[in-house]
Amino acid sequence: MPELAEVEYYRKQWDEGLGAKIVAVELHARKRVFRGSNTRALREQLIGSRFTESTARGKQMLFRFSGANWLGLHLGMSGTLRTERADFTSGKHDHLVLRQTKTALIFRDPRLFGRVRFHRGEAAPAWWSTAPEIASDDFSGRYVADFLKRHSRAPIKAVLLLQNGFPGVGNWMADEILWRARIAPETRAAALSLPQLSALRRATRFVSREGMRIIGNDFSDPPPSWLIHQRWKTGGVCPRHKRPLARATIGGRTTTWCEKCQPK
Numbered sequence: 001m002p003e004l005a006e007v008e009y010y011r012k013q014w015d016e017g018l019g020a021k022i023v024a025v026e027l028h029a030r031k032r033v034f035r036g037s038n039t040r041a042l043r044e045q046l047i048g049s050r051f052t053e054s055t056a057r058g059k060q061m062l063f064r065f066s067g068a069n070w071l072g073l074h075l076g077m078s079g080t081l082r083t084e085r086a087d088f089t090s091g092k093h094d095h096l097v098l099r100q101t102k103t104a105l106i107f108r109d110p111r112l113f114g115r116v117r118f119h120r121g122e123a124a125p126a127w128w129s130t131a132p133e134i135a136s137d138d139f140s141g142r143y144v145a146d147f148l149k150r151h152s153r154a155p156i157k158a159v160l161l162l163q164n165g166f167p168g169v170g171n172w173m174a175d176e177i178l179w180r181a182r183i184a185p186e187t188r189a190a191a192l193s194l195p196q197l198s199a200l201r202r203a204t205r206f207v208s209r210e211g212m213r214i215i216g217n218d219f220s221d222p223p224p225s226w227l228i229h230q231r232w233k234t235g236g237v238c239p240r241h242k243r244p245l246a247r248a249t250i251g252g253r254t255t256t257w258c259e260k261c262q263p264k
């Protein structure tokens with residue numbers, strides 16, 4: 001499932017079309033990705049409008065068009081964004097194609113867990129998440145402590161996966177963060193000491209910033225010292241001292257950690 005860094009990579013794929021007008025819209029209106037959206041209005045409003053701006057917040061992306069038009073995109077499990085030449089012929093999984101005179105902007109999603117939402121209005125739609133971005137100043141020590149307090153009985157691994165608190169953090173990032181902060185994934189949120197809280201916040205910022213920079217740019221790999229490379233390997237080891245990693249399901253998700261670095 002795409003996480004923050006991958007979402008950032010895909011968001012940028014449409015940059016090529018910035019400033020240009022949409023001249024045609026092709027979409028598969030009956031596909032699940034358009035659930036709850038008025039596809040007729042989407043088509044009528046977007047044709048003739050200009051693509052002006054895009055932002056990603058956590059796993060959500062918002063694309064702005066002139067004439068107070070907005071498209072929200074969520075990649076789900078298998079969604080991708082790309083551009084092609086204007087004369088490209090769309091395939092069966094290309095559920096939304098915005099054609100410009102030089103470029104075609106494409107949303108593809110074979111498994112249909114993604115979502116396309118159309119919105120009209122001067123302001124961004126209400127569903128646009130209000131959680132602070134991890135890179136922003138609002139993602140402060142106070143903010144993290146308050147959020148953990150609201151979920152004090154949950155294991156910290158599960159809390160890191162809550163999108164209304166840690167937007168964009170997914171399963172591999174959560175494991176990477178906890179390994180760097182040296183916190184056992186099953187630790188209750190309320191049981192974290194002050195130094196652990198600040199280590200958690202630092203690691204969250206580091207993994208999202210570096211993840212965005214490395215993966216978000218060209219989908220290249222983080223350095224070999226990252227836990228991510230060992231997570232799914234049979235016989236994966238802690239990058240620090242090569243000890244075999246522990247595995248369990250925590251908060252409903254497969255979790256990998258090092259019992260030496262992250263003692264209970």
Ligand SMILES: [Zn+2]
Nearest residue numbers: 238240258261
């Ligand atoms: Zn270790």
